[in-house]
Amino acid sequence: RKAITAPSLLAMRTAGDKIAMLTAYDASFASLMDRCSVDVLLIGDSLGMVCAGYDSTLPVTVLDVAYHTASVARGNKLALVLADMPFGSYTTPVEAYNNAVTLMRAGAQMVKIEGGAWLAETVRFLVERGIPVCAHIGLTPQFVHTFGGFKVQGKTDAAAEQLKADGLALQAAGASMVVLEAIPAALGKDVTELLAIPTIGIGAGPDCSGQVLVMHDLLGVFPGHKARFVKNFMEGQASIDAAVTSYVTAVKDGSFPGPEHCF
């Protein structure tokens, strides 16, 4: 296969080819996932929870993400390397740019930021300067204290309309992709149909342009509570390679997520 790029992800969305994304935090797993044809390796700020043992993503720093991004980039060959901008690292467009540069120098090819239309100016500022951006809306874990927990978003008509407006504003600002987390499956479908850029769902239903899971969840390693959208792909598999391959296959053929994983 060829190297995955921001334009090739858009081409996949246009062609209706599903995008398989997984989180990765080190070179060994990055190499394995790349060999199993995972399209995008996300160095999620979830590393604060699954690697460092914090109870939220808030303590994670830019240097933490940069360290793991460099590790993943060394193990990877063809997948696209996407790095999370952690809490407090994109307050202004200039601050976002300077921190994104640190992550791009570490090996990221795109950065992800959490929030809606209010981030449009920041997205445009980064994109104009050569930094592709993935937006993240719905259950944005950096807002855990605002939401009062890790709770499903977009349940009221007003919240659903706001989410659609956010998606459109972020796309207009130049975002390459948007992660939709923990929203009703019907809303995931609506946002995906509304946008031309790919949507990547995690608890957002089967109609998104692609799916993402935290690798520990896919492997059945649950330090905390198991969310509804999680599937343990180790079940019935004899190796981690086989589990990752079965995840990629299930995303590509649309069999994951099933109704039992949706809101």
Ligand code: KIV
């Ligand atoms: O940090 C993370 O792992 C994420 C994904 C769950 C989308 O942002």
Ligand code: NA
């Ligand atoms: Na994240």
